[in-house]
Amino acid sequence: MDRLVAMADVKCVKSVGCVSAVGMGTWGMGGGFWTSDHSNDEGWVEALRLGVELGMTLIDTAEMYGGGHSEELVGRAVKGFKRDELFIVTKVWPNHARYDDALRSLEASARRLGTYADLVLLHWPSDSVPICETVKAFEAAVDRGLARFWGLSNFDVRGIEEARSCAKRHDMAAVENRYSLRYRSDENSVIPYAEREGLLYLAYTPIEKGALAGDRLLSELGKKYGKTAIQVALNWYIGMGTVVPIPKAGNKEHVRENAGAMGWRLSAEDWEAISRHFK
Template sequence: MEHVTVQGVEVPAVGLGTWQLTGRECYETVSAALELGYRHIDTAQMYDNEEQVGRALADSAVDREDVWITTKVTPGNARRDDVVESTRESLDRLGTDYVDLLLLHWPNPLVSFRDTARGMAELRDDGQIRHAGVSNFRRWRLRRAREKSTVPILADQVRFHPFYTHGALREYCAKVDTMLTAYSPLAHGGLLDDPVLTEIGERHDKTPVQVALRWVTGFENVATIPKTTSREHLRQNAAIFDFELTDDERDRIARPSYLKSTGLFLRNEMGI
């Protein structure tokens, strides 16, 4: 597995996203991912699956120290004391003494990030988190958070795919040595049969999904956490580092479209 290195920290470049995975399905998917070599698992308080993620890790043959675990604090827990208390509850559900990365899941306009960061700093000082970051922060919010934070911001996790390319944020993250973690890298399923990706994939003997993930991970400081429950797709999602896309191919893949991106997001949210 390839790694992204930011601020001297190595993070597996491809992880498993667990949004909308709950119960037995979550446990079995995480277990399969660990068995297949995944060492980066992403969860959140809002996902209501931290317990299943923790059980899968505890039941696996993989040492806790070898797995990068990210969880996220809900915006309603953004105040310092709530950050500390809710994260400790997350650790109990996960069955671990620490998480590698703790993110604020969404901005909370009613709480200064300075207060959130103080809670994260307390957790870091107590050894309960290794690193801190944010999620769904646009460039200006990330810049402001970095200015206010009492703890280094290691990552910003955002929706990122060929139709939603976050050029300004991506460039800023590279400039300040911050990881951009791409969720929904397959555009909520909208890229599964994309003709451009299909054509390029045939040239490299890869699936459209593998081409999309290779495009995402080809950027500086970018990791990704695609979600799938299929064992075969888990295997394919990790097998993307044995080929390179040309500059021309990368340019063809990137087709920013706010309208298309939003439509695919809403279709997924509404189950259409």
């Protein structure tokens, strides 16, 4: 269980070190918006464990997912693996953005995970709490060992720079935004900024909830490489600097497919053809 698949890819970023080139998202596993669902706990845990075994050692969750039950599933799934081979991401909902609330949330997340978070993010900007107050809490969380790094989710460059200006001891390490071949606005701003500043960029909804599986070009290229359209799409992200896609991994079949995006490379010509196709 300690030895990960040799062909697994990694992305090495100045701010956090090396993480798996494809991660696992957990939205919908263990429930939805603050509502838990225990109907498939064993299946979800098995899927996550398989993903780690196949080299997808970055796992993204949040306190909001299933009202914390997703974090509990992640905690169960990672038992027995070497902690330093994992990179666990969780997120604080903006209604917990105040200093004391954020720390309480992170303490609760640590209990549910059974371990610290490698990265904690503010899930969305708060419309009532100054960002500097949340950053102060995140820095305290790092100092207390509740997290190793902090970052932001669903922020633009202006918001990122404002948050970074608040930091006194620990600079921001990562941003997680929506990004896919069909949703590429961050290429004009946040992604170049992250690459320039050495920040990890996590891309959520990278396969558009499976919609990319039906794309003609991705399917044609998949035949060329002996891969599926989804694997071709995920490999396209692997070819991008600090970008790490985090597709949901809800069952073993999808986990195996996502992991199959690693260990090989699109040619430069095919990578460019995909980029042009989706412009």
